[in-house]
Structure formats: structure tokens, C-alpha cells
Amino acid sequence: GTTLRLILGDQLNPRHTWFEQRRDDVLYVLMEMRQETDYVLHHAQKVLAIFAAMRELARQLRAAGHRVLYLTIDDPDNRQSLPDNLDALLLRFNVRAFEYQAPDEWRLDAQLAAYARRQSIPCRMVESEHFYTLRDDAARLFSTRKQWVMEHFYRHMRVQHRVLIDGAGRPVGGQWNFDHDNRKPWPGLPSEPADFRNAHDHSALWQTIVAAGVNSFGEANAAQLAWPINRAEALQQLDAFIEKALPHFGDFQDAMSHGAWRMFHSLLSFALNTKMLDPREVVAKADAAWRAGRVSLATAEGFIRQIVGWREYIRGFYWAHMPEYVEQNVFGHARALPGWFWNGRTRMRCLARAIGQSLEHAYAHHIQRLMVIGNFALLAGLDPAGVHRWYLGVYVDAFEWVELPNTLGMSQFADGGLLATKPYVSSAAYIDRMSDYCKGCHYDKKLRTGERACPYNSLYWDFFARNAGKLSPNPRLGMVYRQLAKMDEATRRSLQEQADELRNSLDRL
Template identity: 45%
Template sequence: MKRGIDTLIPLLVDQLSPGLSALRTADPATSVILMMEVEEEATYVRHHKKKIAFLFAAMRHHAQALRDAGWQVDYVRLDDPDNSGSLTGELARAVERHQPARIIATEAGEWRVRHAMEHWADKFDVSVEIREDDRFIASHAEFDAWADGRKQLRMEFFYREMRRKTGLLLTERGEPEGGQWNFDKENRKPAARDLTMPHPLSFAADDLTQEVIALVADRFADHPGTLDGFDFAVTAADAERQRAHFLRYALPQFGDYQDAMLTDVPFLWHSLLSPYINCGLLDPLDLCRRVEASYRAGHTPLNAAEGFIRQIIGWREYVRGIYWREGPDYTSRNFLDARRPLPAFYWTGQTDMHCMAQAIGQTLQNAYAHHIQRLMVTGNFALLIGADPADVQRWYLEVYADAYEWVEAPNVLGMSQFGDGGLLGSKPYASSGAYIDRMSDYCGHCRYDVKARTGPKACPFNALYWDFLVRNREKLGSNQRLAMPFRNWDRMDADTQRALRAQAKAFLAGLDEG
């Protein structure tokens, strides 16, 4: 075969980083970067319209930034009439166009795409090199070395290793700042409406982004969510502006109120940076170092800095390690044998449960909800009703702009739905309405009474919580962290137990009837 260019470099949608490993040794004069908008990636689940628009717009702007930096970029738009619709199909067309001597790529973030990439060497008469994604702090080998021989893979201990590796929030003697590794107990305050809250920056859509929005509106009209009010940052510069805004105005109180929820206040003190981190527009370690610098400058309390850093170098790195270590069958696990389909209101937000309507409504509007809304409202409800974890994780993958399978599956299947039987979490994150009432003002706006366990106005979470424990007792009864709830159940009189089970049964029957 007659050779053309030296190197063809395919970039994936979550690889929008100028320092990507595939680019590091390539010569811009003899290389071509291939970027592809393909139907297959936009529709393998029904992604939120704003998620697709954000990623396509970010891709197009990143392509222009690469050109400005001297790279040759071959960009395939979704509406190209010759677009094959798949990553491998578009790579085949690019190989034909450019006749490269070799292909260099950075590894995919999901098993589905990794499997496709593993066959590229067989499909094309060129050398294929797949490089590790070193934008993460822990390599696959490092995580496996930490995990090997451990009976329990608890995030807290892995997080301490990441703190030691990075040096973040350590004293000169290598001890944790403040004398402890974790300040989570200080980060559980409910928020009051008289507090002055910052608001994240909003970015107007330029002409290039407007083209993408129109394309998504036309091609993905049946996908969940809305495009109204699209205001994502779609360039690295604007993502950095959002980062600077968060560090100055929101981070100082992020720690205290990171678990709080308020009606019609979707953002509170949260950063809204995870979509930019996960697609590559922001460097996670650089972000953490800036958070640390804010603490050392006296601008940010330690509990806020530590809580934010823990989410990035602790939890984010940990779930990635779990995802790759456990293998592609991880997403099919269903320890509790939960089979109920998700209720239709997960796609509409139309329910009398105010907490659910708030969390789902914000999700459909913004492609965003913060971690407690995801874990303790929508996730908790799905767990209590016995929703199929495969359906639950598919929903989370669809509706959130920061969702990729490597981060979504362990969070949802493992932590939220206990589908892995306790690999991630030491107990199911199941709760009655009391937790939501404590951390939010939702219950005061709801037609249900959070204090009532039975009757027509009883909060559904209450009876569902006890029903969940009882129907799963064979699998959960030996869990030491659930010993007290089971003792409390056993102390109830038989009439109370029957009433709670009947209340839950009637509610679940109503769900099943639609």
C-alpha cells in the first residue's frame, strides 16, 4: 500500500485534552488528528439532548483549538452524508483518505469502545498503538496492586494512597492537614434560604454551538431533556473561567453544604465542573492543586478543600479502578435480584413526590443533579422499589452530562443500587423520608407527610424502606451495618409490620399499573 501521512490519531469525545498521551510524541507536520461525530456514540443509549450538544460543541471548538496550535484535523460531522455512523467505520474511511503508516490512540474509557479498538489492528494494514490514558492519577497497574489481596476495596484507604502520591493537603511531615484524612462529618449541614448563594457562570452559545444545537434538535428530538437555556462552557478557556468562579465564590462554603438540597435551587455551592473534567477540558490534578492553594491562602476552610479533593482524587479515581478491574460483566450484576422497570416519571418528572419531581425535573432541564440528589433521592427510590439496576444505570448514563460508563456504572450499580453485593459500599444506601427531610426543604412542599408511615398521605419512602429491608433480609440480614434497623423492625408489633408491608405493596402495585 502506498503510504501517505506518518500518523493518524483518532480522538474520542472524552479526550479533549491538548496533552493527551496519543499526541505527545506526534509531529504535527506529519500527523492527522481524526475527530468524529457518529450516530453510534450518540444513540447507544438515549443521551440527554444537552449532553449531546455539549459534547459535539466542545469537540468542534477543540478541533479549532488544535488547528490553531498547528495540527492537521480531519473532522467528520454527524450530518456528513458519507458518515458511516460508527467509530470504526470512520477510522476505515480516514485510513483510505490518508494512507497512514501507523495509528496511535489513547485508550478508551469504556469497555464497549475498548473492544472495538482492540480489533483495529486486524482490520487495517497499519501498525496500531493504544496508549494508556495518563490523565488519571492511578494507572490500572497501580490500582490493581493496591487492590490485590484486600478482602474489601474501601475508597477511604485508596484515597489516602492518592493523597500520599500527590502530596495534596499533607503537612511537611507527610501527615494529613488538620490531623485527619476525612472531614465528611463536617459537610452535612442543611442549607437555609437566607444564605447568599453564588450562581455558576452561564455561557452564551456562539455560532458554532448554535449549529450543533440545531443539529441535535433535529436528529435527537426523541431523546430526554431539553435544549432550552443551553449555557455550557464548550471551550477550555470558558471551562477555566467556570473553575475560577467556583474557587472564588462557591468553594469556601461547598464543604458545609455539599449534601444540602433546596426547592428550585439546583446548583447551591456545587462546582458544575465534572462535565469539563470528564471530557478533558479541565485537568483534575491541576484543579485539586488550585483548591489546595485556596486553602493554604486562607480563602477556603479545610473541610471544603478536603471534601472537594476527595471527590476527585479519591472517589473519581477509585470508581475508575473498580470499573476496569471488575471487567465488562460488572454492569450486569444484580445481587438483590431486582427486576422492576423504572417508573415512567423518571423521564417526565411528573410525580407527587416533591423530592423526586425536583431532582428529576432539574435533571431533565440541566442534564445535572448533584450527588445527594442522585444517591439519596432518585437512586434511593429506585433501590427501595427494587428497580432493575441495569435500567437504573442506563438512565443515569442517559441523563447526566458528566456520565460515562466507567464513572456511572460503579456509582450507580455499586454504591447506589448495591448490585455488586457490597464491593463498593459496606451497606445499601437505603433511607426513609427522614434523611431527605433533614437535608432539604423538599418535604415541606410535598403533598405527602414525611412523618406518616401508613395511610393515604404517608411519604412513600417510609413504608418502602421497611419493605426493602424485609424482602431482602436473606441477603442483607447478616450485614452488621444494618443490624440496628433489623432490630428495630423486630421490635415492632405484628399489626405495625403488616400495615407497613401492605402500604408498600399497594404503592408498588400502583407503580406496576403505571
């Protein structure tokens, strides 16, 4: 009998212990399915990059002598759903045991668990051997505490995994966190490093995907797809990042510029989330760069915190709060996303740029996602579930376990503060301080009311005024509410009228 081992599209780790031995009684299965292309409307590059990387792993496994069955999206035998395909394969190959790696998404975890319960053959879920932590490690760490705090988790991780820890068990440099050194705007120099990714032609695959009827949005750019499709490319990208961009990562981590869509970010989230790269090797290379004196400790720590801290914390948070978390909407926001989320055509220059590059590259960096797009969505009162679906679709690195807590929790505060200690919102002043977006914008960053006023300004004050009942007790928002209290009644009313008008005409902004 055959053991069937399923490999999901975000489980492309060729170094999994599964592959250490070549076994004739094991059949590996990868499937391109409408179930996976259609659970949300995806960016073209996301579908393309995942399928291309799946095909590449299948090719490599076969070359190494493994038995692999690959179902393409246009295969007449493809039933396009996981349980239906598995049913057919179990019969066809006389399968005696079924194994799969722990899925990272609740959706697939529930589907596979239900499937396994219905089988009479032995079914087994094994670890994906990717993350530092198990699904419920973070929940266990926080079980005795009132609140989830990332910094607490992060320090625990640093000690446990001996990352940037000295011989005495103390953080190197005597400090856990150098975040305050990492918040500079970018003056235009040093210049943004050239795109350090390889591009390849996937036009034929793209034609297949389109012909199969898969809908998508954003630019496919199939002839020059620049996302890594195997481990070798991902490693090359990692090395280039460490050498060319990491030295400036810390300084300009929060900076944004009209002319620089990557800034000094790694663009490694796709390779990490599909598990082509192991987080430990990414951390080890950043650590080594610091030890060799090539990057400052503040920079190395700031980068490492994103991976050892935020990434693992977010994952633990997801598993602790699913499946109810998707429904969170503490402010009762219900407005539909304006049409320009799908074409970038708005006169607000920051949003035109951040959304425009998301459509062009299936990528925006953290501060664009948080303080431009997410900030606007929250201030405008967009339906958080709709915002969640947009983020889940548009970014090449978007998988629900990491996208959902970031979107609903960190960015939309839809959980009322389970993840973030205060809403990440700002008026035009913050965007102007951290970017050059406001220069040449149709709207005036200094005005709060009137036709030319930057929409962020009135929306910002009105957001806090409207939600005073929920937010004013928050000590971190004391200053905002003191400023609101000092405003005269007429000012407050005109801000509210302006905000109401804007919210009713979002499509025309």
C-alpha cells in the first residue's frame, strides 16, 4: 500500500524531514485548485508565484527520486477541491495511510481534520518544521497574564532561542529593544538598492491560469515575475538583502517615499511564508552581519525582532483567537471599500502610491500597509471584513494566519485592543513627517476643512470624537482627548460635517 503525503502551496520547504529518505511506498501530492484560487479574489502575482514555486518543488522532488503526483489547475482529473481530489487519489493509488503537514490557516486545518475523521485508514498530521514556536506556545505563555504583550513574548523568545543574548543570559548591548533609533524619515540618500530579486518568464503558466477561468486583480507581469520560486533564489535574495539593504533597514524602517517602493526592506515575506526559507537562517545571517561589524546592533535587533518577535507572536495570537476572530468589528464599521482600492486612482497621493504599488508589485512595506492604507480604512469606517479580504488578496505574502491579526487587530483595532494597545491612526502630519507623499498632492496637509483639506485630518479628529465612549478611557490616548476637549464647539462641528461628507463620497476622493 501507498502512503499519501500532501504538500500545501505554502509548505514548500525542500528540507523537511519527510524528504530525507527516498521511499517507493510514499507518494507526494501537490494540487493547484480552484478552492485555493477562489477563497478570496487574489492578486495575479500571488496565484502565479505560488503555482510556479509549487511546480518547481515538484520538479526538484522528482529529480531527487521521490514519487510525486502534481495536479495542474487544467488537469481534467482535477476536481478542484481538497477533499474531492483526496477521495479520488486514495482510491486510485490504493492508499493505506494519509499524512499532511500542520496547515497554518484555520480554514485548511479544519477542512483536513474533518477529512481525516471520515477516513478508515490511519491519518496523521506532522509538524511543518518551520516556526520557532508551536501553534499554542504563545497562548500558554500568556495564559497567566491579563494581556498579550509582544515585548514580553519577544524577550522570552530571545532567551529561549539564545538570539542576541550574551554569555550571562543578558541581551547583547544591554538593551532589549532599539526601536527609538529606528524611526527616521528618508532624505533620499543612501539610494534605494536595486531590486535584488531574479525575474523569470511564466507567461505560459499565466495563460493556463487565465484559461482555467481563475479571476484575479493587479498586474500579472508574468514575463518578468520577480518572486523567488525556489530555495536557491530565496537564499540569493537573502544574501543580497543582508549586504545591500540591511545596513540601512533600521534607520529607515518606518520611512516612505514616492520614488522608492521597497526602501530598505527585505521582500522576504513570500519566501518565508511559503517556507522556502527557515526563519532561523534569516535571523542567523542578520546576527552574523552584526557580529562581523557590517550592520549596527540597532539595525540587526530591529530586523530580528520582526521575525523572532512579531511573526511568531502574530501566529500564536491567530491560533488562540480563531475562528471567532474574523467577525470582530468593535466600532461597527460597515462601509464598502471605495473603487480605487482596485485601481489606485485617487487624488490622495499617499494612497494612490501605496495602493498603486500594491497593484503593480503585490507588495507594500509595513508602514504603507499600516499608516497609509490601514489608517485610512479605519478613519473612513470601512467594513473590517472587507478590508481583511482586500489585504488577504492583494499581497503576495498574505496567508490568513499572519494577515488577519495584522489587519483586524493591529491595523483596524476591530478587536477592541486585544492585539494593539491603541489604534494606529494619524492625521496628515505623521504621513508628511515620514514621507514625501504630501508634496504635490491635490490636498493640503495643513487644512482640516474645505475642499482642499487633506481627508486624513478631519477623519482623524472625528474618529476620536465619535468613539470617545470606547477610546477615551485608554491612558495611551490621553493627549488626543485633551486636545479634543480644548477645541471649541464650532470647530468640532465643522470637523464632523467635513468627515461625514468625506465618508459619503469616498469614491470621489
